[in-house]
Amino acid sequence: MTKTNFLSISKEQLLQTFIKFYGANESEYIKSQLEDPKIIWYEVVDDPEKITDIWPYITTDIPKEEVEGYLKQKNKYIFLQSAYIDDLGLLVLPNSGNINHIIHEMNHKLSSHIIREKPYAAINGLSIAVETVHGGVVTYNNNLNEVINELMTLDIISWLNIMGENVSPCYSWQSGAFKLIQPFYEHFKEPLKQLYITGNMFDFLREVGEQEFQDFTNFIERKLFIIKIHLRNNKPVTIKEEDVAESQRLTQAMIDYNLRSRK
Numbered sequence: 001m002t003k004t005n006f007l008s009i010s011k012e013q014l015l016q017t018f019i020k021f022y023g024a025n026e027s028e029y030i031k032s033q034l035e036d037p038k039i040i041w042y043e044v045v046d047d048p049e050k051i052t053d054i055w056p057y058i059t060t061d062i063p064k065e066e067v068e069g070y071l072k073q074k075n076k077y078i079f080l081q082s083a084y085i086d087d088l089g090l091l092v093l094p095n096s097g098n099i100n101h102i103i104h105e106m107n108h109k110l111s112s113h114i115i116r117e118k119p120y121a122a123i124n125g126l127s128i129a130v131e132t133v134h135g136g137v138v139t140y141n142n143n144l145n146e147v148i149n150e151l152m153t154l155d156i157i158s159w160l161n162i163m164g165e166n167v168s169p170c171y172s173w174q175s176g177a178f179k180l181i182q183p184f185y186e187h188f189k190e191p192l193k194q195l196y197i198t199g200n201m202f203d204f205l206r207e208v209g210e211q212e213f214q215d216f217t218n219f220i221e222r223k224l225f226i227i228k229i230h231l232r233n234n235k236p237v238t239i240k241e242e243d244v245a246e247s248q249r250l251t252q253a254m255i256d257y258n259l260r261s262r263k
């Protein structure tokens with residue numbers, strides 16, 4: 001990892017927790033992705049839109065000319081919020097050292113697999129991004145992937161706690177949706193980890209069934225979209241029992257497919 005860092009724990013410890021979560025077999029890949037990533041550390045500000053010059057708010061070991069290149073390509077505000085920007089291979093992390101955000105974005109980096117540069121196509125965990133002929137990028141299953149990434153983040157944080165670090169997770173928009181996603185996550189945790197590491201969507205679909213997964217994501221993406229709008233408008237999120245039941249039914253269809261395919 002780069003010289004400048006605002007981590008509250010040691011880099012080695014952080015890598016080890018990822019290895020604990022994904023398994024020792026993946027340690028080479030995890031190290032190749034997370035040992036020395038490009039990072040911009042930003043200071044958390046209330047009103048990023050008011051900032052004209054972002055330099056006082058960021059710290060990085062990346063050469064200045066390179067960062068200036070990024071600023072020409074991208075809206076500068078994306079460097080003032082936690083992110084993994086896959087086409088730049090760049091982590092943007094808070095200098096508060098917020099461990100939730102840091103693990104969450106590092107997990108995005110691990111699960112980012114660019115398939116093609118031009119036209120751009122990528123698999124990021126469960127999310128697929130494809131550049132259209134008009135140049136815009138369309139993404140699928142992005143919200144579901146955000147919730148899965150956050151559930152994984154909590155699992156990785158519990159490994160940190162087992163290893164003696166006293167860190168507690170914090171609230172994120174994704175936690176409002178845990179109830180809908182948890183049965184799916186718990187049942188398919190191993191194939192999901194594999195998908196994150198390999199980017200092999202075909203293998204994953206062989207586990208859950210293509211049609212069954214499509215039915216699940218159609219339902220879930222619609223629900224997550226509504227949850228995000230409610231949160232944006234500061235409305236409380238209430239998840240209906242009937243939606244939890246429907247999510248469970250659709251998850252069961254994937255479990256049944258999985259059992260059938262094993263016979």
Ligand SMILES: [Zn+2]
Pocket residue numbers: 104108146149
């Ligand atoms: Zn995310």
